[in-house]
Amino acid sequence: MKTTRRTLIALALASAGLTPLAALAQGAGSWPTKPVRVIVNFPAGGAADTLARAIGQPLSEALGQPVVIENRGGANGNIGGEAVARAPADGYTLLMSSGGMVSINPHLYARMAFDPAKDLVPVASAARIAVYLMTKPQLPVNNVQEFLRYAKANPGKLTFGSPGNGSSPHLAAEMMKSQAGLFAVHVPYRGAAPALQDLLAGQIDFHFDPGVGLQHAKTGRLKLLAVGSPKRSPLYPDVPTLAEAGLKGFDADSVFGFYAPAGTPPEVITRLNTEINKVLGTKAIQDRIVALGGEALPLTPAQFAAKASEDSKRFGAIIRERKIAAE
Template identity: 40%
Template sequence: MINRRTLLGAGLGGCTLALSAPRPRAQESWPSKPIRIVVGFAAGGATDISTRVMQPKLTAILGQPVVIENRPGAGGNLATETVVHAPADGSTFLMGTIAALAINPSLYASMPFDPQADLVPVAMAGNVLNVLVVPADRPWRSVPELIAAARERPETITYGSSGVGGAGHLAGALLDQMAGVKTVHVPYRGGGPMMNDLIGGKVDYAFSTAPTALPQVHSGRLRMLAVPTAQRLRALPDTPTVAETLPGYEVQNWYALVGPKGLSPAIVARMNAAMRETLSDPGVAATLEGHGVEPSPSSPEELARFIRVETAKWAPIVRATGAKVE
């Protein structure tokens, strides 16, 4: 497992000094108009929810309206391409995910952009808890029971995800591979639409982000079987890990803010500072944590290194699962 705390924590002292230095004039004049943050999934999904939690504080800090724009499709690629082609004037950013920034380059046969070459890292936003959930009317109460059902009925058990290439998709594909079963992936255009069908029983299970799933677990509409982390979580001590059934199983999720290539270092530094201040706000942090998102601010340089590491990590896993999108 990649230790995000160690990776993202390195070099923070130097970053603090850089942010406290006198601001260039270009930085002082920005922003002069509303700022758009593009989200690659439908409203109501975890990426959308988390970004909207940050929105009011960012607006207050920057002194300009921060507007969320949902552009779902292709596992976040449509939103990413929108930002790649946006003016590099600080008016448009992407709340990127593990899918668009690290997994999709290995998953898609061809990509209209290169996340590392065509985007500028700004700041890590948070690490996101995913949970394995099933509709309350399904009989399975453990990962072994779900796997047994998949073995008895090959290619009939379905799992939903927020889109092709997302953590939920790869989590299901990895479960199939490690358990030696064949289930059917049903991709949606975001966690919100997927959750509606999961609650309605149109799909059998999902590795859903906690912000989307936990309210439904608490309401009794869904049953939580496991978490895909390496160890049990302090917040959910009675919930087993998938690795307790399939040793070595682990899938994590994360969000990060990036901008179009050519974005000035002054604007990057100002937006990074705004993200740090937002994520350190007690109210914002508590709300995010309540949704299963751990605020994890970083410097732009740390985020760039992290994206490189995650991209290299997921490439062999995607190949091993056989997942591919034309």
């Protein structure tokens, strides 16, 4: 009788003391066997980059493999997002992004080269990042009420920066303009860091900072007037929310987190979610996130997906109202 291929495989597994199911489990459990690449879809120096690098080191130790950070910014995060969406779904390429690419960009772009909701899967949220209303020191205002009055009295004379057209800091400014009835000129940049540099240089008048400029507010190089969250920041308990200034229900927070290509094995996503949430539970990482003006936000993949859907509705409304489109 001829020995079939199936019989030979079964004999080989038996000689190794493994059943076919055990062999499959062993293969899944062997991940990772090489470095894991995390693509940050914004330039170095911004909140997404800072979070990726802060979490990447302890995550590397937990996985037993290097976690390599690669910045690939542009098009409001779409360039880096597409790179991950097109990558092999093997757990070795991840995306660190603000929630904007998933919750905002589909409302901005008539066409995208990929569908974030279908081509990417949520792995683990990292942080809820607040945005802070900051002005250059030369602006003749000392609190948020004075700023709103000054902006209304000088329509079109003030300029504000953002990490890009349709980014959450841009939408925060548009929410403020809509509710306060004021007009200011938007200057989009390729990331939060270059926008911050021009604010420090006095080239623009104000912006909503996603945390990277807080160190300069502490030293007086910038004026910190308000936070765009529903509640005050524990880092700056004396800084009011915009809701307290009369802009009711104002919420411009964004959730940053990790995504993987659709089709990534569920057991790999579970492992990553577990390890990232452990990292988020450490005081060292929580302190780093607080320094960015945010808070650690460990969620399950399902909870992360639900939050993205909720944010999509909120930001989509202001995009339609203000007729914002990608440039």
